[in-house]
Amino acid sequence: MCFKCNSSSLSRRSLLKFAGIGGVAAMTAGFGMTMPAFASNAPALLPDEALAKLQEGNKKFVADAEACAANISKRRQDVAKSQAPWAIVLTCSDSRVVPELLFGGVTLGELFVARNAGNVVDIDVLGTIEYGTEHLHAPLIVVMGHKRCGAVSAACEVVSKGTKLDGSIGKMTQPILPVALAETDRGDNFVDKTVHANAFNGAERILTESAIVYRLVEEGKVKIVPAYYDLDTGVVDFLHKV
Incomplete structure (x- = not known):
């Protein structure tokens, strides 16, 4: 599923919301354009080229994870003064999920990465993604959930068992609760299905809540793709057809 297709079906209320956001954006455009992007002059990839590059990289990781090494010292010098990431990845903070x-x-x-427990789309994440797309010109946004996600599991327990989460963890998982509530299968696959649905929901929210990203998607400059990482096999399943 490509979320560009969803743009034509946005509700009238969503479009009015974009109009309001656009007004604010117009008032702050001067400030935004003065932000130092430090983008390099490297040739930009098309969205599908960036996606294919991630897919090939994951195949390499699955085939021989130990071969995934790089000359960090030289590369550090190459990118010290500028950057041109070709993909943005929003994923979970889980220590077993390392996009690079x-x-x-x-x-x-190469990657512009935003991470939090449950790969939740919040104001910090949206701002990060907008900077990565508009100022650094990254053509691809991947929202990646993963197998046995603790944050999603916690949200599912709230829904299925009435568990109360203390502290900020409860607030953090609130955006996942509607996704879990929408899942009718509360059996063994409840958590896994919610992880998948949460990735789709995050991708949709980026499109509908960011006027900047919406415009770039409409112009064909950016693609948003939900994904699922299997901790056991190492395979990343991109949840749409290219």
């Missing part, structure tokens, strides 16, 4: 490794040893300056 599982996409084939991607090195410094």
Whole structure:
């Protein structure tokens, strides 16, 4: 599924919301354009080229994870003064999910990564993604959930068992609760199905809540793709057809 297709079916209320956001954007455009992007002059990839590069990298990781090494010292010098990331990855903070490794040893300056427990789309994530797309010109946004996600599991327990989560963890998982509530299968696959649905939901929210990303998707400059990482096999399943 490509989320560009969803743009034509946005509700009238969503479009009015974009109009409001656009007004704010117009008032702050001067400030935004003065932000130092530090983008390099490297040739940009098309969205599908960036996606294919991630897919090939994941195949390399699955085939021989130990081969995913890079000359970090030289690369650090190459990108010290500028960057041109070709993909943005929103994923979970889980210590077993390391995008730079599982996409084939991607090195410094290639991925623009945002992480939190449950790969939740919040204001910090949206701002990060907008900067990565508009100022650094990354053509691809991947929202990647993963197998046995603790944050999603916690949200599912709230829904199925009425568990109360203390502290900020409860607030953090709130955006996942509607996704879990929408799942009718509360059996053994409840958590896994919610992980998949949460990735789709995150991708949709980026499109509908960011006027900047919406415009770039409409112009064909950016693609948003939900994904699922299997901790056991190392395979990343991109949840749409290219």
